[in-house]
Amino acid sequence: MERPMSATADRRSPTIARRRLSRELRRLRHDAGLTADKVRGDIDLSQGKMNRLETGIGPQPNISDIRVLLDYYKVSDDEREALLNLARLSRERGWWERDFGDVLGSAYAGFEAEAARIYTYQPLVIPGLLQTVPYARAAIRGDLIRDPEETQRRIDFRVTRQRILDHSDPPQLWAVIDEAALRRPFGTAAQRREQLQRLIDTGETEHMTVQVIPFSAGMHPGLACGFTLLEYEDDPTIVYIDMARNALYLEQPHDIETHSRMYRHLQAAALDKDTTVQFLTRLLDEVRDEPDEDIPSPRHG
Secondary structure, three states, X not given: OOOOOOOOOOOOOHHHHHHHHHHHHHHXXXXXXXXXXXXXXXXXXXXXXXXXXXXXXXXXXXXXXXXHHHHHHOOOHHHHHHHHHHHHHHOOOXXXXXXXXXXXXXXXXXXXXXXXXXXXXXXXXXXXXXXXXXXXXXXXXXXXXXXXHHHHHHHHHHHHHHHHHHOOOOOEEEEEEEHHHHHOOOEOHHHHHHHHXXXXXXXXOOOEEEEEEOHHHOOOOOOOOOEEEEEOOOOOOXXXXXXXXXXXXXXXXXXXXXXXXXXXXXXXHOOOHHHHHHHHHHHHHHHHOOOOOOEOOOOOX
């Protein structure tokens, strides 16, 4: 697969660093038995700035504000240096912002970049990390993106995201895909065969698992929408739900448990890893018999 040369999928994530920094600042305040109002009043910090520092939402954190807080909490020299390094990393621009900020509307790549385990479920499309270039192009065009340059930029972004799977320390990827996503036609028969072969090859790797939920499984709890669970070695799990022109991130324990339980049900409803490869191989044989005619992308007025 052709890769854009300007970007690399760095596994360090300023997005995760900022989330981690905010959590540590909240912990320091709670350990000191102080309220946010008490702290900001003592160090003359605005309510908005205090809230941004403890939630990680909004403009990048100011290093001088972090220093003032660490002095106030009387942290040790070692912890102070570690947190200041975290603050510096959180101010950097990830490759997704630096190279693709003009076409991105979501911070998802920042959360994905440092995940240790990625559990994704998709009922209608192939997961982005497993898409071939022709499939990605068809999916992007089908999403009302008409400008050729923007389409190519989004394809390049998607391909660059996939580089984390080739990293020396890749995340564990588990993808559950409904048969409906596999049956949806796009492009030429050759391009559809390429996509199916990509899934077969993925299912045979050590750090990636692909499972298919066949139509014969009937109704299951994932018919409404897809979602992704992102697990980290040292940070709480996040649930990501892609919602057309928006994105939803869930971090509350009950949301994590609900979606983790749902994912276990989906895994149980799906074919196991080996049977999935057999299923995909049969589907590949079906596509081999199809005429190699291009299925055009929809026109949008």
